[in-house]
Amino acid sequence: xxxxxxxxxxxxxxxxNDKSIKCEQNLGHDTMYWYKQDSKKFLKxxxxxxxxxxxxxxxxxxxxxxxSPDKAHLNLHINSLELGDSAxxxxxxxxxxxxxxxxxxxxxxxxxxSIL
Amino acid sequence: QKEVEQNxxxxxxxxxAIASLNCTYSxxxxxxxxxxxxxxxxSPELIMFIYSNGDKEDGRFTAQLNKASQYVSLLIRDxxxxxxxxxxxxxxxxxxxxxxxxxxxxINP
Numbered sequence: 001x002x003x004x005x006x007x008x009x010x011x012x013x014x015x016x017n018d019k020s021i022k023c024e025q026n027l028g029h030d031t032m033y034w035y036k037q038d039s040k041k042f043l044k045x046x047x048x049x050x051x052x053x054x055x056x057x058x059x060x061x062x063x064x065x066x067x068s069p070d071k072a073h074l075n076l077h078i079n080s081l082e083l084g085d086s087a088x089x090x091x092x093x094x095x096x097x098x099x100x101x102x103x104x105x106x107x108x109x110x111x112x113x114s115i116l
Numbered sequence: 117q118k119e120v121e122q123n124x125x126x127x128x129x130x131x132x133a134i135a136s137l138n139c140t141y142s143x144x145x146x147x148x149x150x151x152x153x154x155x156x157x158x159s160p161e162l163i164m165f166i167y168s169n170g171d172k173e174d175g176r177f178t179a180q181l182n183k184a185s186q187y188v189s190l191l192i193r194d195x196x197x198x199x200x201x202x203x204x205x206x207x208x209x210x211x212x213x214x215x216x217x218x219x220x221x222x223i224n225p
């Protein structure tokens with residue numbers, strides 16, 4: 001069973017379109033995250049949610065809107081896609097306070113978004 | 117100044133030798149530190165975490181933390197070709213993980 005699963009794995013679309021990425025975790029974790037990894041492999045947090053509540057929003061353009069219908073799901077909707085949005089987007093989850101006292105974050109397989 | 121800094125490499129090590137990966141961080145409030153391994157085209161996978169000063173060993177891997185120097189390292193003993201990957205150092209503080217840019221490690225047979 002996949003612990004953190006993301007769909008789709010690949011997303012190729014035109015500039016200006018709107019797209020969504022879905023994430024689900026079956027680990028019973030309370031916290032979920034979205035990360036962006038650019039072409040230089042730099043992994044940067046975008047959002048985090050604790051039990052459906054937004055905790056971190058790292059100065060991400062408001063074209064990006066996360067939604068957490070329940071603590072096992074965190075989706076990412078992106079409006080008006082731009083060339084600079086091309087990247088790999090990773091979903092992750094952790095117990096509450098993930099990172100503190102060594103509670104690790106577990107990553108999904110990533111969604112490779114390519115904007116034409 | 118980057119919050120978490122790593123030498124991007126590539127770092128080339130012969131098979132069977134010790135690979136030494138280093139990381140520095142700027143936020144003294146960082147509470148714990150993680151090493152992730154990422155193979156090309158794959159997701160980061162956790163190798164080790166450490167939050168107390170000193171060494172922590174797990175099989176062929178040893179993590180070292182020096183909070184006074186704001187320095188974290190990962191040693192890989194008896195390096196294998198399968199260890200070739202990018203290694204990401206991350207510091208946890210203020211409810212978020214901050215990653216370094218990663219060090220690309222190549223183990224030469």
